[in-house]
Amino acid sequence: MKRLIAPFALCAVTATQVAHSETAFPYTSLGVSVGExxxxxxxxxxxxxxxSISVAGxxxxxxxxxxxxxxxxVSAGSEDKSQSDIxxxxxxxxxxxxVQLHRxxxxxFQAELLSTEFEACVDNVNGGQFCDDDDDSGLGYGVSARIWAVPGNLGQFEFNPFISDSTLDxxxxxxxxxxxxxxxxNHTASLNFSTSDDADTVSLSYIYFWQ
Structure with a gap:
């Protein structure tokens, strides 16, 4: 079960970004995301x-x-089946x-303390459920780049590649x-994709930035 926890934790490592005149981008922000x-x-x-599992954050x-x-x-994912759910x-x-590399x-560079929980429940013959959970915690770390890809009068587009890992099992x-x-x-929307050996995640995000 612990192999299922890591993809969600790594999404959290790279989910948030923020702002100041000394950097090319603003950073102070609030945002939400949904995906799979x-x-x-x-x-x-x-x-x-x-x-697969649906996720939100x-x-x-x-x-x-x-x-x-x-x-x-905070991020959460869930999926319900006929006899069980996770x-x-x-x-x-x-x-x-x-660090500003260019205008x-x-x-x-980023690092975070992570706490994760995976819970699986199965239906029993008495109409109730039996549940088992698996907790883990550790350090997440990563590096990303934020690049103005297509500046223009009708709007601006940002490209943001990243790599991350953690000490989770x-x-x-x-x-x-x-x-x-x-x-x-202030108002932005993004399409996000991440991949590892265990899972791929695609999500949509809305983030409000303070300038």
Whole structure:
């Protein structure tokens, strides 16, 4: 079960970003995301086969005096089947340091404390459920780049590749990228993709940035 926890935790590591005139991008922000994680290999619980799980998350970030930032996030995934259901929850708190490489690019180093829980429940003959959970905690870390890809008068587009890992049991290195559209100086929407040896995640995010 611990191999299922890592993809959700790694999503949390790279889910949040923030803002100041000394960097190419703003960073103080609040955001939400929804998506799906698809496992590379199906797993079976009491005859129910799981190939994917729906996920949702909330995150917030605050930059301190144009330098490092602090951030926190919570994400949850669940899937119900005829005889069982699963839930995965990840909490994170940490921070990072953005470095301006160019007027259109930042390099961001980040680390977080992670707490995860995986719970699987099966129906019993008496109409109730039997549940088993697996908890883990550790350190998540990663590096990302934020690049103004297509600046223009009708809006701006950001490209954001990243790599992350953690000390969670059976954690796998995750690679990913997001494409973000800036509709105004504050309102953004992005399409996000990440992949590891265990799972692939696709999600949509809305983030409000303070300038």
């Amino acid at each position: 994680t698809r496992f590379d290999e199906d797993f079976v619980i009491l005859g129910d086969s799981y190939s 909330f995150q917030g970030t605050y930059q301190i005096n144009g330098g490092p930032y602090v951030q926190g996030s 839930e995965v929850t990840t909490l994170s708190i940490g921070g990072g340091f953005p 259109r690019a930042d390099l961001v 059976d954690s796998e290195t995750t690679f990913g990228a997001r494409a973000r559209a800036w509709f105004t100086a």
